[in-house]
Amino acid sequence: MKAASILVAALSVLCLTQGAPAAETFEDKLVSTPTSPEVMAKGQEIDGYQLAVSAYAWGYPLVRMERVVRQYTDVPSPKPATSYRAPLNQIGWASELATPDAKDMPTANNDTYYMSAVVKLDRPYILSVPDTQDRYYVVNIFNMWQELEHYIGRRTTGTAAARYAIVPPGWKGDLPADVKRLDVTTDKVWLWGRLRIAQGEPVAPVLALQKQFRLEPLGGVASNDEAAALEPLPSIAGESLGFFKHLAAALKDNQVKPVDQALFAQFARIGLTENGFDPSKLSESTRKGLQRGLEDAPDVVVSSLASTAVNRNGWTWATGLDSFGFNYPLRAMVAGSYLGGNGEKEAMYPLRSTDSDGNLLSGANRYVIKFDREPPVNAFWSLTMYDDADKMLVANPIARYKVGTDTQGLVKAADGSITIPVQADKPDGDAAANWLPAPKGNFYVILRLYQPSDEILNGSYPLPQMRKVP
Template sequence: MTSSRKFLFCILPLCAALGGAMHAQAATPDLLLSTPATPDAVEKGMQADGYSLAISAYNWGYPLVRMERVAREYTKVPSPKPDTSYRAGLNQIGWATSLASPSAKDMPTANNDTYYMSAVLDLTEPYVLTVPDTHDRYYVVDVFNMWQELEHYVGRRTTGTKAGKFVLVPPGWKGELPKDAKRLDVSTKKIWLWGRIHVKQGEDVAPILALQKQFSVVPLSGKTYKDEMLPALPKTDDPLGFFTELAAALKDNPVKPADSALFAQFARIGLTDKGFSSDKLNPATRKGLEQGLKDAPYVAIASLASTSEVRNGWNWVTGLDSFGYNYPLRAMVAGPYLGGQGEHEAMYPIRFTDSKNQPLTGANQYEVKLASAPPVNAFWSLTMYDASDKMLVDNEISRYKVGTDTQGLKVAADGSITIPISHKKPQGENAANWLPAPEGGFYVLLRLYQPSEDVLSGKWQLPQLNKVN
């Protein structure tokens, strides 16, 4: 074979491959090269830019805005204070002294298993958190930064139930700390302590109320800060008012270095570290921004589906204490699931549909059959919520959940537990386990406190939810 023929023999396959690649490239048009820079195209582009940046900025910044709102709401104590309220003044601990009920509107998707605790701290200096010996009673105090990121757990699973002291140290602080306390560094100047202590149905609550009084937070210096209040958030009727709130929140909560490149993009819509100004916005950009702020919550809501797995019809979401760059999920949790914990502390499988993938409604009757009580290291409950407001459902027997502590819970001989779900009281052998539903749409949440590895791995399977009428 001549050298020229050898060359052709070798090059032909390459030419064929290149030709195929060029053909594939030609099949995908380069729209940037073919789009004319006409006034119409520029206007369309500016609107799209505003729209995409609004969605990005909202899902990134919503948790901060939400937490700043919560910091003010939860330090505004009503008079008289309801038993279900955990509000307290700034730098003070507030405890609910009654389990959440349909009338308790502070917390969406509230549990009916624990008394809640709240404390908003403005760390002008370190604060010492003191906890009592709860004698193995489940409790947890979550330490959230102002991005609704859970930075520390204090409680039964992580630090035990003996008495202890923990020093909450703000960023940049230097100095001596008590030797009998554990240091907990936080990343924002303000933080939110969100606590829970288990209450068994029907038990004498006097010892629990006594325990509550032994939790305290005090400044390291011992200084007394009297009648402190956080400054009011800016209010505006502008459809772009969210950005004004976000800019105000960023004054006290600097952008993290990891987010600096993302945040720099928002300068195109007038949001910088100096504030927010819409004065130079093009009308097309403004239009895109306004529509983007309307659609951005849908992106957060969709994150629950896109970042969770579905286990036998239940949305199974992990990573609530390690969001990483999943800003839409962080926004979603900061909204209707504010204060949610990581999977080792508690799991929250949530269910919106039946086994036929139809939305749950009180117009139907359903049944959940657990093969056994969930294998957890603390306790479990299945709780009912009204889909319209994410609150507990008022009902004739004042039952909002079925679980470990349900009095008269019927367990079959094989260890299974069947829970009827309906608006009207059911008949039959499992009527004692009835979980009342509203007339309209609802969802249920299965709380698994300190779940075992069998739960986390899926070895213990979640029950199906079947329509039975």
Template sequence: MPKNRMWLRCALATLLLGGGCPSTAVLAQVRPDALLSLPTSQESIVAGLEGDAYANGINAYVWGYPLVRMERVIREYTSVPHPRPATSYRAPLNQLGWAQSLATPAARDMPTANNDTLYLSAVVRLNEPYVLHVPDTADRYYVVDVFNLWHELEHYVGRRATGTVAGDYVLVPPGWQGTLPEGLKRLDVSTRTVWLWGRLRVNDGEDLAPLHALQQQFTLRPLSQRDNPGYRAGAQSLAPLPTASDDGLDFFRELAAAIKDNPVPARDHALFAQFARFGLTAEGFDPSRLAPAQKAGLLRALADGPKVAVSALASAAQQRNGWAWASGLDRFGANYPLRALVSGPYLGGQGEKEAMYPLRSLDDKGQQLTGAKRYALRFKSAPPVDAFWSLTVYNAGDKMLVDNPIARYKLGSDTRGLKVNADGSFEVPVQVVRPDGPFAANWLPAPKGPFYMILRLYQPKDEVLEGHYELPQVHVVE
């Protein structure tokens, strides 16, 4: 019998016959209710304050980490060292910065950097629209990703999305009401500061001089200066981050400062409102009224928040033959832990149609990859892509490329001397010492300690996207 009908009959029985209905106490015995039985003691209140701060602190961390991370990154990437290393892509605010050589183990700016492309970086403060001009690259792979400060990839400019002919793309800030000249492609963005993150393909062993000349043909300038041949970007800088304190809560101070420049998106207003209970509002972060229990909860949240972000791999990534295969890196939606994870160790990651990044940290026996063992990856065929593919090894600790005696940091579709069988299959030995055997030429050096691998697939074909391509198993060589 439906509950509403049962209660209606009970009410009628009470009025007409003087009968009764089951009391709340009886129902509580049937369905235990911890809140009804919990005493409002000081002990319960203290425990509740700690738990509430912990839960909301975790949510604030995974939600706000990308914004804090990006505010840190844009300051790092606009601080240009002197002398500037050839692998560096740092540049002053509102200017393009190009790496002049491929990443090596000595390049420390970018965790999990590729060894396939020359990187581009530009932090753009949009006081007005800015015009990005791209040259004709003659079908050479390149991409410029437009990230907002929540590390959300809002636009692609490049071979897959817009082709490789020359073009002009205008970054338009929120609220701008002007009219663009004809022939310019409008790219609306959701934050007033954006990060451009680009890649330009380098073939194995090719002369970089023509690529350096091609890089110079990419330009960035304000719309008002588009037709000014004498334009030179003036010196500008970003305000410093909040001064560090010794209470362990600086993350929330940085988040509060970042929110003042990057208002909370409308979709997140309800979530953000919960953080006021521990002093985080649009006006700033005020820890002065925190009870000791609340501070303890927040400190515990900051310790566990990174683990929650890393756990996104378990729910957001598919497991394909032992590889973690995450998708949706350009459409996070409300998956805040995944957005936090990608903005950290996988900063600048792209959506699966542009590139796939299967990651492998365990062998076929489920054990952590380590230089204490030898491994063999057996490809039945080369990955089907419309651009190129590569396999790269990284130190597990610092997520950097592995120094090795042959200076080989990746192996891929353009590796010279790659040994392939007549049927298209091949094997890649991954180990510390130089291997013997028929596939010795395919050696990918490993570090002595724990490591992981990323198989990059640029412009993967449908066979990859739909899961029909079988990724190679990682066998332990006894």
């Protein structure tokens, strides 16, 4: 009986073994890769390359902001009318709309007066805004990562007079009863404002309104407040790895976020730590990878549009500008060419750089954009021309940089449609009334939609085509 049991068990095992498929084997290239000098050099270069690209995409906004806050607090004398620069902790306003000569801001609008204030928060600062009587304005509060933390203005807080306290991290204390508290996450912030002025309207009342925006520290201005200034960033002239030197300097005043600590820890392999940037121990291969990575990283950043934006009838439609999450390349791209951009509920910025056939827009050709009806916005809209080479407005003989809500003499057809010729030379006849002048070379246009309606945001309003014409 015992022998029979043993025999049955053995047969069962045999059947199970014969019926089971053989375990799959996998090639493991890591196990078979030798630790040769050639492999070590190649790996170090690749590691340096990928870490440089990653560190650039992550850290560029911080470097950009630290550079910009110094640039925008360096006030020229005389100060151009299109400039909004001001000393640290003070408000600066442009007193004219941007022109091609205004080089501070790439892709500037031609719809609003710009306001800028760089604030170093050793304590709360009180921003007082006047009653604009429904005139459009917005003041964005950016942290030093170029992240939008608060909106003040027509859409979010209305246009009545009010006071807001911008409160630095960790501050404890009492605020006046009539002040709304706005907490921020970095010790420096950038206030970036826009105040609507329509073409042709009287300028003096709008300039008077600007003066009613006030910024002062809690407790009032002390003598040392007036002399406040930011120390310059270290010189990086002639240094191929200078970006990392500036990033390290910026990190001394701006802590790495807890959610970014694991990513940041990887950069120690290229000499970037909370103590600074030390390239002295880098191998030649790693250094070569870093340099190559810094050269290619801007392409990676710009290409973030391909994965995060959508194409709507040929227009690049990007959202999420006030909620980047972990999309570091998109944050970096916005901090570069589109510094200070609003989130989509405040304003949309569909961008067009190709015609209906997918070819790059060029002043060597002529184009037409036809709106079936005006864009349904709750504020105003404009179609603005930019030179692709420098991202600036385009000089032209009639000093027209955009066509939009306030274009004087704008012609609409009987059915409400608007046809805009887009070309370098002036059109003949009645078409000249809606002409948007283009440069001779490549260009792009941005359709600004301030306070867009749900119809725009959900895509039910069709964006017009850009068609090449004879």
